[in-house]
Amino acid sequence: MAGNSTVHRRPAPGAIVAAEPGAHDIVAVPLRHPGRWVLASLILLALLGVGTSLWQNPNIDHPTIAKYLFSDRIVAGAVLTVALTIITMVLSTILGIVLALMRLSANPVLNSVAWLYVWIFRGTPLLVQIVFWGYLGLLYKQLSLGVPFTDFTVFTVDTNALIPAFVAGVIALTTNQAAYTAEIVRAGMLSVDQGQKEACYSLGMTPLFTLFKVELPQAMRVIIPPMGNETISMLKDTALLSLIAVAELYTVAARISSQNLHQVELLIVVSIWYLALTSILSVPQYYLERHYGRGSRTLGPTPIGRAVALAHRVRRSQEGNRS
Amino acid sequence: MNSILESPSPVRTDENRLPLVQAQGVRKSYGQLQVLKGIDLQVDAGQVMCLLGPSGSGKSTFLRCINHLERIDGGRINFDGELIGYAQRNGKLHEMKPREVARQRRGIGMVFQRFNLFPHLTALENIIAAPIGIKRIPKAQAIAQAHELLEQVGLGDKATLHPAKLSGGQQQRVAIARALAMEPKLMLFDEPTSALDPELVGDVLDVMQKLAASGMTMIVVTHEIGFARNVADEVVFMDGGVVVESGSPAEVLGNPSHERTRAFLENVI
Ligand SMILES: Nc1ncnc2c1ncn2[C@@H]1O[C@H](COP(=O)(O)OP(=O)(O)OP(=O)(O)O)[C@@H](O)[C@H]1O
Ligand SMILES: [Mg+2]
Numbered sequence: 001m002a003g004n005s006t007v008h009r010r011p012a013p014g015a016i017v018a019a020e021p022g023a024h025d026i027v028a029v030p031l032r033h034p035g036r037w038v039l040a041s042l043i044l045l046a047l048l049g050v051g052t053s054l055w056q057n058p059n060i061d062h063p064t065i066a067k068y069l070f071s072d073r074i075v076a077g078a079v080l081t082v083a084l085t086i087i088t089m090v091l092s093t094i095l096g097i098v099l100a101l102m103r104l105s106a107n108p109v110l111n112s113v114a115w116l117y118v119w120i121f122r123g124t125p126l127l128v129q130i131v132f133w134g135y136l137g138l139l140y141k142q143l144s145l146g147v148p149f150t151d152f153t154v155f156t157v158d159t160n161a162l163i164p165a166f167v168a169g170v171i172a173l174t175t176n177q178a179a180y181t182a183e184i185v186r187a188g189m190l191s192v193d194q195g196q197k198e199a200c201y202s203l204g205m206t207p208l209f210t211l212f213k214v215e216l217p218q219a220m221r222v223i224i225p226p227m228g229n230e231t232i233s234m235l236k237d238t239a240l241l242s243l244i245a246v247a248e249l250y251t252v253a254a255r256i257s258s259q260n261l262h263q264v265e266l267l268i269v270v271s272i273w274y275l276a277l278t279s280i281l282s283v284p285q286y287y288l289e290r291h292y293g294r295g296s297r298t299l300g301p302t303p304i305g306r307a308v309a310l311a312h313r314v315r316r317s318q319e320g321n322r323s
Numbered sequence: 324m325n326s327i328l329e330s331p332s333p334v335r336t337d338e339n340r341l342p343l344v345q346a347q348g349v350r351k352s353y354g355q356l357q358v359l360k361g362i363d364l365q366v367d368a369g370q371v372m373c374l375l376g377p378s379g380s381g382k383s384t385f386l387r388c389i390n391h392l393e394r395i396d397g398g399r400i401n402f403d404g405e406l407i408g409y410a411q412r413n414g415k416l417h418e419m420k421p422r423e424v425a426r427q428r429r430g431i432g433m434v435f436q437r438f439n440l441f442p443h444l445t446a447l448e449n450i451i452a453a454p455i456g457i458k459r460i461p462k463a464q465a466i467a468q469a470h471e472l473l474e475q476v477g478l479g480d481k482a483t484l485h486p487a488k489l490s491g492g493q494q495q496r497v498a499i500a501r502a503l504a505m506e507p508k509l510m511l512f513d514e515p516t517s518a519l520d521p522e523l524v525g526d527v528l529d530v531m532q533k534l535a536a537s538g539m540t541m542i543v544v545t546h547e548i549g550f551a552r553n554v555a556d557e558v559v560f561m562d563g564g565v566v567v568e569s570g571s572p573a574e575v576l577g578n579p580s581h582e583r584t585r586a587f588l589e590n591v592i
Contacts (some may be wrong), residue, residue, distance in 0.1 A: 199439035199498075202390055203453040203505055204429030207421050213452060217443050294443065294485065 064265040068256065069272065077252030078273050084238045084248060088173040089231055095174065096181025101211075103186050114182065121179035126172075127240055133172040134244030136163060169241040177234060184226050188219030220292035228285035232278045239270075249273055343368040343509060343540050344389065348398035351384055358384045360564040361398065366542060366557075368508075371535045373551035373572075374544045376561035377587055382544045385561070386511050389542070390431045391424050403430060403508060429457065432502030436514040438494040440486040446473065446497045447482040450504045458505065465504070472500040476530050492523030496530055503534075510534065512543040546591055552576055560584045 054060065068074055102114035121129070146153030163171070192215050200210035239250035249270055257266040290302070301309065344366040351359040358381045366372050374382050387393040389400055391408040400407040408424060409416040419427070441449050450469040454460045460468075473479050476496040478489075486494050495515055502510060512531065516524040528550050535541055535554050545551060551558050551572055558575040560567045562583050568575060579585045 193439075195435060195437055195439040196441065198392055199433075199435065199441070200453075201392060201425070202428060202431070202433035202435075202511075203502070204425050204427075204457050205453055206425045206457070209456055213456060214441055214443075218441075221443075292443070 059264070060268075061262060061265055064260075064262045065268050068253075068266060068269050073252050073256065074249070074269060074273070077247060077249040078277070080247060081235065081238050081249040081273075082277065084169065084173070084241070084246070085231065085235045087170055088177060088238075089234055091170070091174045092177035092181050093227070095178035097185050097216075099178060099182035100185035100189060103182065104189055118179045118182055121176050122183075126176050126237060127243070129176050130169065130172040130240055130243055133163070133168040134165065136168065165241075165244050165246045168244055169238075169246040173234065173237065173241075177230065180230060181227070184223055184230070185219065188221075188223035189215060191222045192218045217292065221289075224285070224288050224292055228282070228288075231285075232281055235277055235281065236274060342366070342401075343370075343403060344542070345401040346385075346389070346398065347400075349385065349388060349395050349400060350397035351381075351388060351393060351395050358564050359388070359395075362561075362564075362566060364559065364566065364569075366509075366540060368540050369538045370556045371541045371543065371554055372557045372559060373555040374542060374559050374561060375546070375548075375551065375575075375587070375591075376567075380561045381564045382561055383513050386433075386513050386542065386544055389509075389511060390428050390433055392433075394418075402427070425457075429505055430507050431509045431511060432505060432507035433511040434495070434498050434502055434513065434515045436517050438486070438491070438498045438518070440494055440498055440501070442486050445483050445485055446478065446489065449486070449497060450501045453501070454504050469500070469504060472503055473497070475533075476500050477526065490523060491519045492526045495519065495527050499527075499530055499534070508540060510539055510541045512541065512545070514544050514546065516545070516547060548576060548588070548591055560587065562587070 055062075099114045099117060102110040103118075105111060144153045144156035196214050196218065197210060200214050205213070238246075238248050241248055242251035242254055245251065253266040253270045257263045287302070342365050344364070346362050346364045349359050349362040350357070362381075362385055364372070374385070376382050384393060388395050389402070389407065394408065399409075405427065406416070407427060408419055410419055410423070411417075440446075441452065444452065447466065447469050450472060451462070451465040454465040454468070455462055470479070470482060473482055476499060478493055478496055478500070481489060481493060481497070486497070489497065499515075515531070516527050519527065524547070528547060531541070531543070531550070532554050543550075543555070553572075555572050557569060558572050559569040560575055560579070560581070560583075567581050567583055568579065574580075575584065576588065579588060
């Protein structure tokens with residue numbers, strides 16, 4: 001590692017001159033970790049054991065898994081799951097940012113409303129909220145727009161017509177997630193140094209410009225990592241919408257298995273899908289973290305960048321061999 | 324824009340001085356603690372005022388009152404013919420809306436002890452953020468101006484670096500360039516070199532001295548007595564929320580008339 005980069009300078013008079021470079025070069029031997037290898041082998045062995053026992057279990061019908069993994073209904077369910085995740089995360093992030101700003105504002109009314117919101121939606125089970133939105137039709141048979149406490153109405157619709165299961169599901173997940181997102185955004189905003197705001201104001205920036213140009217971008221560094229977790233949770237929480245019969249991945253699988261009685265096989269099918277989807281989600285998270293972390297630490301190459309560099313190196317060495 | 328730092332001083336003659344900043348009886352408290360107990364000061368256009376005083380005497384607070392980062396409890400501050408932070412209507416003072424305060428602040432640049440550069444933006448982006456976003460200057464023009472300013476503070480080659488990659492002295496010079504990009508009439512400096520390693524102080528003071536020579540009106544809170552002696556037109560010594568004495572550098576620094584000033588100077592030098 002060291003060695004060849006020695007700068008050759010004429011030695012000062014009386015200086016101790018080292019012997020020929022190379023003669024006393026230190027060869028750095030990295031610390032070895034034999035324990036890691038032992039541990040890894042043990043874990044691998046255990047995984048192999050579980051895997052074979054599942055594979056050889058006569059009660060699991062493997063062809064069924066293969067048959068349903070990419071069946072039309074399952075794929076359609078997976079598409080709806082992804083769509084639900086994207087829609088609810090986008091809407092809940094917007095609502096969450098608004099709630100966080102309300103919580104941080106000096107206005108006591110906005111402040112209390114936001115606090116109350118978070119208190120209610122974080123303090124009751126998501127499951128209950130989903131069922132509540134799904135059964136809203138029982139509570140209010142009709143929804144009408146008009147002036148409260150008078151007979152004047154602009155229009156009236158049946159609740160179940162206005163709020164189909166899909167919309168109820170989106171509302172339930174969005175409103176619940178927004179409460180958590182609000183707290184994450186608030187923590188992010190509080191992490192921004194107070195001096196940043198003062199610098200902005202001293203430059204004549206308005207509070208709104210300061211928020212979007214300086215405060216939120218810096219808060220993002222703190223917000224993005226937990227939001228990645230929230231997105232992964234959301235992807236899995238969409239399965240709860242099976243309670244109100246939204247035809248997402250888990251609902252579809254449950255319907256199929258209630259017909260063919262291959263419950264375990266279909267659970268394996270959906271697990272494979274959820275695992276694959278959550279794995280894919282970690283890619284954008286990695287790049288978002290890099291983007292908002294710029295300026296705060298030295299960034300190495302991305303995995304793709306590293307692969308490209310490796311390919312270049314391989315090609316160059318091959319060319320070198322040929323000539 | 325003409326080179327702010329290099330043009331010959333346009334207003335530096337004693338005859339045509341105008342009061343640019345005028346503070347009258349400024350009072351400010353934090354809860355029970357009265358930090359400013361009636362400050363009267365006047366800074367003429369083109370003048371450099373250095374503010375000295377022991378820690379906790381209210382220097383930063385006063386500076387922050389001038390651009391309304393702090394609200395004052397009593398007295399008034401006039402800047403460029405306008406009351407800072409308040410509009411006078413029917414004999415009453417009405418607090419301004421944030422938007423109006425922001426407009427007033429555009430004429431006043433401020434440099435902080437801890438630089439307060441935007442860490443997520445490059446040096447260049449730090450400088451052009453407010454001119455483009457607030458003054459609505461065309462982007463190309465703002466960028467050209469920013470490059471020129473960076474050149475003038477000796478950082479022409481650092482435009483694309485983020486603050487984390489710059490030394491403290493370089494960061495502070497970017498911060499000065501950022502404030503100058505709004506073309507202010509007044510520059511406030513709050514101990515701009517206190518957070519710097521000693522060998523980096525000189526670069527920043529050089530830039531400030533050039534700025535003063537170009538005719539910029541400046542109020543500088545500093546412990547650099549040498550800078551005050553060489554650059555200031557007026558030196559003000561504050562203690563306990565009041566102005567203890569003020570005058571030319573020779574008077575205040577060379578022959579202080581108050582015991583408190585003398586004790587402070589002995590400690591600093
Ligand atoms: N936001 C605040 N809330 C409460 N007290 C404050 C606040 N800001 C300043 N003070 C108090 O006001 C007094 C004056 O503070 P100020 O920062 O103006 O002093 P200073 O002269 O700038 O001192 P230094 O040389 O240490 O910077 C101090 O006692 C300080 O504790
Ligand atoms: Mg201070």
